[in-house]
Amino acid sequence: MISQQAQQIHDRSLVWDTHACFPLNPNSDLSELKRYSGSGVNFVSLNIGMDMDSFETIMQVLARFRSYITSHSESYILALTVKDILEAKEAGKLAIAFDLEGSEPLLGNLNMISFYYDLGVRQMLLAYNKDNRASGGCMESNIGLTDFGRDVIREMNRVGMVVDVSHMGYRATMEAFEVSTAPVIFSHSNPNGLREHARNISDEQIKACAKTGGVVGINGIGDFLGGTSSELIVENIEYVMNLVGSEHVGIGLDYVVDKQELIDYIKGHPDVFPPEKFNDYLSFAEPEQFPEFTELLHQKGYSEQVISGILGGNFLRVAENVWK
Numbered sequence: 623m624i625s626q627q628a629q630q631i632h633d634r635s636l637v638w639d640t641h642a643c644f645p646l647n648p649n650s651d652l653s654e655l656k657r658y659s660g661s662g663v664n665f666v667s668l669n670i671g672m673d674m675d676s677f678e679t680i681m682q683v684l685a686r687f688r689s690y691i692t693s694h695s696e697s698y699i700l701a702l703t704v705k706d707i708l709e710a711k712e713a714g715k716l717a718i719a720f721d722l723e724g725s726e727p728l729l730g731n732l733n734m735i736s737f738y739y740d741l742g743v744r745q746m747l748l749a750y751n752k753d754n755r756a757s758g759g760c761m762e763s764n765i766g767l768t769d770f771g772r773d774v775i776r777e778m779n780r781v782g783m784v785v786d787v788s789h790m791g792y793r794a795t796m797e798a799f800e801v802s803t804a805p806v807i808f809s810h811s812n813p814n815g816l817r818e819h820a821r822n823i824s825d826e827q828i829k830a831c832a833k834t835g836g837v838v839g840i841n842g843i844g845d846f847l848g849g850t851s852s853e854l855i856v857e858n859i860e861y862v863m864n865l866v867g868s869e870h871v872g873i874g875l876d877y878v879v880d881k882q883e884l885i886d887y888i889k890g891h892p893d894v895f896p897p898e899k900f901n902d903y904l905s906f907a908e909p910e911q912f913p914e915f916t917e918l919l920h921q922k923g924y925s926e927q928v929i930s931g932i933l934g935g936n937f938l939r940v941a942e943n944v945w946k
């Protein structure tokens with residue numbers, strides 16, 4: 623049960639989910655977006671593809687997502703500016719932008735960054751678990767950033783796309799914090815300090831991210847949390863908060879709508895998803911848990927200002943600083 627007070631805080635806050643996974647196919651069903659609106663979420667970033675997806679698939683997914691949003695304009699809007707997000711909240715609509723998990727969809731071409739930006743992509747990570755031509759991935763070596771990777775970050779800074787370092791290798795993340803002149807985020811990464819996992823991040827990474835003005839989004843994946851309860855998510859939020867301050871933590875729930883698609887990805891790409899590292903990948907925190915995060919933070923005595931920052935104000939601040 624959500625108390626009336628917590629519900630009011632939730633309703634007044636701008637609630638931001640910085641990463642969600644809908645089916646990546648040309649006829650993708652996006653009807654479950656209403657679960658986000660129904661949970662008081664005001665903005666969600668939809669993944670449009672990962673390093674292992676073909677360019678053809680990514681283009682068709684992007685076309686499908688854009689057309690779904692514009693043909694359901696009574697409920698959803700494509701967020702190209704921060705103003706769009708604030709207006710969507712006023713109008714009771716869900717604002718949506720896109721993200722890329724890995725920079726291989728750039729095809730090695732820096733011009734693709736502004737091309738994707740114009741189509742609504744507002745954040746991108748450089749490598750997805752495995753090393754690629756831009757960066758080291760968290761499941762592979764520790765190569766850091768390549769010269770191309772450094773150029774990608776400079777171009778993202780110029781264009782206004784948020785540099786996201788989830789899924790990247792340790793050294794690559796630390797180098798990205800140095801190269802980027804704009805705040806850098808971990809859109810969906812949890813602290814190793816609470817649970818060791820190759821996808822989780824060290825205190826040092828969290829501190830360096832905060833130093834750029836960035837935000838760490840806590841994800842709801844069973845493997846990385848050790849469960850999917852709202853209590854565990856709030857414990858992870860508090861861990862980051864105690865380390866670097868409440869203004870550097872948010873939520874990137876990483877909810878996966880199509881479980882079978884995820885099973886196929888994981889089985890089809892054992893190099894990207896080493897089987898020994900993924901045991902509990904089919905349990906996720908659900909979008910409906912968002913109000914519970916507010917309730918638990920409220921019960922713990924945090925102020926409305928702190929709670930609103932965690933729910934979305936912090937990621938909004940990054941967008942205000944980075945998006946053009």
Ligand SMILES: [Zn+2]
Pocket residue numbers: 723788789810876
């Ligand atoms: Zn991810």
